[in-house]
Amino acid sequence: MSQPADPAAAPAACPVAVSERDRDAVLHAVSSAVLAVTRHLSVREVLQVIVRSAARLLDAKYAALGVPDDDGAFAEFVAEGISDEQWKAIGPTPRQHGMLGAMLREGAPVRLADIRKDPRFEWWPKAHPILKDFLGVPIMDGGTVLGIIFLSNKRTPGGFDDADEELLTLFAAHAAIAITNARLYERGRELTVIEERTRMARELHDAVSQKLFSLRLTARAAAALARTDPERAAETIDRVERMAGEALTELRAVIVELRPPELDRHGLVDSLRKQVALLDRLHPMKVAFTVEGEPPGDRDSAPDSAPDRARDLAPEIEVAVLRVAQEALHNAVRHARAARIDVRLAHEEAGLVLEVSDDGAGFDSSGPDGAGVHGLGLPSMSDRAQAVGGRLSVSSAPGRGTTVRLEVPA
Structure with missing residues (x-):
């Protein structure tokens, strides 16, 4: 005698013809992840692009992707729809328990009308958002589960259906390629x-x-x-x-x-942000950092993402920009007697612009060599700018502060 169906479970998937438009949507979404690899993003950033694309593709409020490790946890876990404040309140990255563990063990899609009513569901942290309708698919490389991707709380009434499951399964197959390529690139x-x-x-x-x-x-x-x-x-x-x-x-x-190791770990923008934050804590003046615009490669693939990356830059440009910023910050902190120092990184049509400005004492830069410039490392900064095809300029006047500007053409 067959067992009665679980009322919380959605009907079993049956063959559904994915429309040509849906397939195009999948390919467009996956292309964002593939382009992320070619722009030299880290594995984690590629995972974030995949999650964001999947949430858009199936109109889900929440999406997440977990890559398991060998210790019962997740080597990487990224989510869409949850703010940084919520993450802090939720606590540590989830372990491989409950539905996540079941999906990793079983390696099969899971579609539910209400995840809370499934016997495999265990618990959430207190601050965790309430998930109801649920669709999860393993990301497979042959017989190996690379990770799991799941969506919840579909915005369109009625929850996820057969077509959604087939669409996410197709998306996951292509996402596996992007993840594998990102790992290979990172190892290389x-x-x-x-x-x-x-x-x-x-x-x-x-x-x-x-x-x-x-x-x-x-x-x-x-x-x-x-x-x-x-x-x-x-x-x-x-x-x-x-x-x-x-x-x-x-x-x-x-x-x-030598390439600074922090560039490999964090990238240019985060390295600058960490450097500025450290100086702001250590010194009495206010030191602030702003990023403007988006790298050209990010405009089509992630239009609503925060413009906080410069990973489309060649490694030698990243080094030059970071070193010029460090030298200019060092000068401002030691010599400017400033109340405020601003570091600005802007992606403009003509290229990348770095500005380090202070409201300090300044100096007379009108002389033939710019009196006051000697000893500030200007020759070193200029050499770095020229080595990457850029241009460095320093503007200052007594009592009006100093601005060091580096322009690197696109």
């Missing part, structure tokens, strides 16, 4: 970073450390000659000075090539 980038740092370490050893070793021996010789042959000692000290200058030049050349 990590290997590139490791290789580059190994090369830099070798250069430091071969060039700078050997130079410093010779410098130490020469300094010892000068010390030994100081009492017996002052003239030769003076010549040896001159040689020490020249060797120290050469070592410093070589060390600077190596440092300039």
Whole structure:
């Protein structure tokens, strides 16, 4: 005798012909995730694009995607429809329990009229939004579950239907490709970073450390000659000075090539934001950061996303912009005697613009070389700008503050 159907469960999926328009919508949504990979976004950012696209595709209020780890939790878990404040109130990332765990184990789609009435449902944290109608699909790579994507609270009355399930299943199949490619890109980038740092370490050893070793021996010789042959000692000290200058030049050349590790972890915008936040905490003046506009690549794929990324930039441009910002901030904090420092990063039609402005003492920049500019690292900042095809300008006047502006063409 068959068991009575669970009244909370939606009817079992049956073959439904997905319309050509729906397939086009899926391909358009997935293309956002694929483009996210080509713009060098992290795996987590690609997951966020996938979730946002799925929520739009099926008109769901809430959407989430979880990638499991090997410890009963989720290596990545992103959601759409929940604010940062709600996330903080909800608490830690969910474990692989309840419906999420069941979907990972069973590897099959789940569609319910009310998730709370399913026996696999367990509990939510107190601040968790109330979910009712539910549609979840595994993201598969062959026989391996890469993750699960689920939607809830469909805005259109009636909940999710057979066509929605088939559409999300089709979307998940394409999303698996985007996730796999993002992982491969990230691993390749990590290997590139490791290789580059190994090369830099070798250069430091071969060039700078050997130079410093010779410098130490020469300094010892000068010390030994100081009492017996002052003239030769003076010549040896001159040689020490020249060797120290050469070592410093070589060390600077190596440092300039090093990519700051924070760029690989956080990207340019978040690295700048963290730098500004740190200075704002450590110093009495107000230090603020703003981002304006969107990278050209983001305008079509995520029109309502916050313009908080600059991941379409080449790595060498990210390094140049970050280093110029750090140098300009260092100067303003140490020398400007300012009450406020503003860092502005703008994506404009002509390209990327960085401005670091302060309301401090300023200086006379009208002279042939800009009196007051020397010692502020302007040659270094200018070199960095020119190396990436950009232009650096400094405007200042006594009592009117200073603005350092870097323009990098699109």
